[in-house]
Each structure stands twice: as structure tokens, then as C-alpha cells.
Amino acid sequence: MLGRRGLSRTTQQVSIAKEVAVANETVEVLVIGAGQAGIAMSEHLGKQGIDHLVVERDRVAERWRSWRWDSLVANGPAWHDRFPGSEFTCDPDAFAGKEEVADYLLAHAEKVGAPIRTGVEVTKVRKNEGSPGFHVETSDGTIDARFIVSATGAFQKPIIPPLVPESAPITQIHSSDYHNPQELPDGAVMVIGAGSSGVQIADELQRAGKQVYLAVGPHDRPPRSYRGRDFCWWLGVLGLWDAATPPVGAEHVTIAVSGAHGGTTVDFRELAAEGVILVGRANECDAGIMRFGTDLKANVDAGDANYLGMLDAADAYIERNGLDLPLEPAAREIGPDPECMTNPILELDLVAAGVTTIIWAVGFGNDYDWLQVDAFDDDGQPSHQRGVSSEPGVYFLGLPWLSRRGSSFIWGVWHDAKYLADQIAIQRSYAAYQAPAAD
Numbered sequence: 001m002l003g004r005r006g007l008s009r010t011t012q013q014v015s016i017a018k019e020v021a022v023a024n025e026t027v028e029v030l031v032i033g034a035g036q037a038g039i040a041m042s043e044h045l046g047k048q049g050i051d052h053l054v055v056e057r058d059r060v061a062e063r064w065r066s067w068r069w070d071s072l073v074a075n076g077p078a079w080h081d082r083f084p085g086s087e088f089t090c091d092p093d094a095f096a097g098k099e100e101v102a103d104y105l106l107a108h109a110e111k112v113g114a115p116i117r118t119g120v121e122v123t124k125v126r127k128n129e130g131s132p133g134f135h136v137e138t139s140d141g142t143i144d145a146r147f148i149v150s151a152t153g154a155f156q157k158p159i160i161p162p163l164v165p166e167s168a169p170i171t172q173i174h175s176s177d178y179h180n181p182q183e184l185p186d187g188a189v190m191v192i193g194a195g196s197s198g199v200q201i202a203d204e205l206q207r208a209g210k211q212v213y214l215a216v217g218p219h220d221r222p223p224r225s226y227r228g229r230d231f232c233w234w235l236g237v238l239g240l241w242d243a244a245t246p247p248v249g250a251e252h253v254t255i256a257v258s259g260a261h262g263g264t265t266v267d268f269r270e271l272a273a274e275g276v277i278l279v280g281r282a283n284e285c286d287a288g289i290m291r292f293g294t295d296l297k298a299n300v301d302a303g304d305a306n307y308l309g310m311l312d313a314a315d316a317y318i319e320r321n322g323l324d325l326p327l328e329p330a331a332r333e334i335g336p337d338p339e340c341m342t343n344p345i346l347e348l349d350l351v352a353a354g355v356t357t358i359i360w361a362v363g364f365g366n367d368y369d370w371l372q373v374d375a376f377d378d379d380g381q382p383s384h385q386r387g388v389s390s391e392p393g394v395y396f397l398g399l400p401w402l403s404r405r406g407s408s409f410i411w412g413v414w415h416d417a418k419y420l421a422d423q424i425a426i427q428r429s430y431a432a433y434q435a436p437a438a439d
Contacts, residue, residue, distance in 0.1 A: 042114035164358060
């Protein structure tokens, strides 16, 4: 498998705060991670005058730079996917490229004076015995902190299921290691996963002349825009960004939405018409034969139902509020089922089909080995309420559905960070309380 194309931690460092680490230092709040979550947390701690330090093992917003493919753009328009009070330099209705997003986050960190120290990896956090706070071991010395904020986000450990043996004559990479079609070997490509990453990568590879197989699992397929308003606007006015939990049964359903090509609605039938071969969920691989589920049509039909349901909700909102927005009857036209849906492939000999690369776009897992505190449930997932963990003094930020649907987005994490900064301020006030002297 191809490895992470990351940057050297010793040679690729950007320092915002010109601080020099000491062998052992003390800080009130230690924020771990300098992506959008860590920067938002620093802004709100700074506004409250709370002493803190942000440490980052790579560069600021590193994952936007090296964990994304070259042509990636944000899935939301620039007017929406931003911190309140900070604008992108591009057209507000445009979809910012990955380097623009990284530059934007760096500029915002500088604007708010975030005390960020780069090139520092946290290796262990443990609770102090007999006293409040935590002892932190890093690649650059030790730190004692009263509060810990894990702002490492949800994209920590790329998942590549052990479906295809590593010994198979096929290059296997995670979507976070894909950069452009030119880097791949000659031959066909199988993309497994039909969320935002999978469909955009499959579309790009097909446009580059690759034969692409796309394994499609359960998904939501919202309209990119409808009746002159972007999908993000509709989620806002319909109150869906503030949903506290995902619908029952949809906890792990991916969202097929894209800002590519100026923003277009993802349409699996259209992808098939352009040459992408759709298959069902990849279930197993034996002796080079990949077997797929019989769920392809059901998954695409369910995505269509989700799409039409959003149009219905938008139409009802327009009528209820008397808005003058243009009708868009063509948006309800669903194309015919392609051959790959009516006569689906259930088995594929990968070598005979010329598949030389598999790109896994199936998401990420958590990596909290360094956080050795009582803040996790029996499944190893963070145990928290709105980011306040079950371990007093430890907070999580940047996770999907931390407090609402929008929590993992730039604007959503900003609001979650404000809440956590308030919670830390409350705990500080309790710790500072002095009982009146006895008479």
C-alpha cells in the first residue's frame, strides 16, 4: 500500500506564536490540534482571557493540505463554511479549494493571536494523582495543564478494511492518500464508498479517462441547490443544521454532496451514463474475485427518496412563508436506471477486469491511544455531552454530531468551541472560590 504522503515534522513547521518550549512547563488549558477546531477553541479562550497553548504535530491545518486530493473544494459555499466575522477572499458563492481553506484557517489563527506551537506531538496524557489537572508528555518536553481539549477532529486513522490481501497485485490506498489521476498506475480503478469523497474521486478519474467501478452503499443525496438556494441554506432555514442527533438508522449513512465544478448535485445515474460502472456494497474478496451485495438499486433508490424529500420540504417552506423563488420542475426528473443497475455485477475478477488500484473512501477511525484518561465508553468512543467528557477537565471538539449536525463544519465547530470555553470558564470560577473566613 502507498503510505501517508505527509510532511516531515522536523522540517515542515510553521510557528504562529514564537514560543520556545521548556523541559517542563505549565499552562491552564492545553489544546491538542491546530485545525479548524483548535483554532476556534483558541479564539474563544483568548476572548475570555484564559491562558492556553495549542500544540500541533504538523503544520496548521495540515490535513487540508496533505490529506486531501489536489482538486478538492469545500462542500459548502464560502459564505457559509467559514468562521463568523472572517470572510474568504474568493466569491462568497464559490467553493474554496483545499489550499484556500488551509490559508484561510492560518490567517484566522494569526488574526485571533492563537498561541500555536507546531512540530509538537502529544504522546501521552494522564490525570494527576491527588491533585487537579493532567500531565502531558510530548515530543518536545512535558506540560502540566489544568484542562485538556482534544481538538484532533474525526479524521484520525484512515480505514482500509482487510478485504483484499496486501499481497494482491493491486495498489490499495485510502482516499486521504489520493492526490490526482496521474499518480495512479495504468488500468481501471475501483472506488469503494459513495460519500462525498468517493463520488468526487470517481468522477475525476472517469473524466481523466480511467475505467472506474464505484461501490455504492447507503447514502443521502441532497440537491446541491434548489430554486435558487444552496443546500446549506435549505438546511439552515429548515432547522436541520441544529438537529441534535441523526435520524434513527442513519447514524452511519454518508452524504453524497459536492462543490466540484462550481457545485452540482451528485447523480449516480448520470455518473453511470458517463461511464462509471456502479456496483453494490463490497462484501468480500476471495482469490481475486470481488463479490458485491445485491443492494445497489435499493441504495440508489433510497438516495433518490432522500433527495425528493428535501425538495418537498423546501417547497413547503416556500409556500408557508410566501417566498418568491423560481419554480424548478426539472429538479424532480429522475433518469432511467442504467444497465449496471438493472443487471448488476455481483462478482468481478479484478485482474481480468484490469483493476490495478483500489481507493478506499470508507472514512476514518479514532486514535486516542495518547489520551489515557477515563473519557471513553466500552467501544472506545469519546463519552461526552456536547464535548464535555466523563473525565472532569477533558473536552472533545470537532467530532461529528458533537452537539448538532453542523458540529464538524467550520462554522459549527466555532459555536461548539464557544460553549466549551464557557464551560471551562465556569469551572475556573468554582476553582477560584474562596470561602469567607470564619468569625
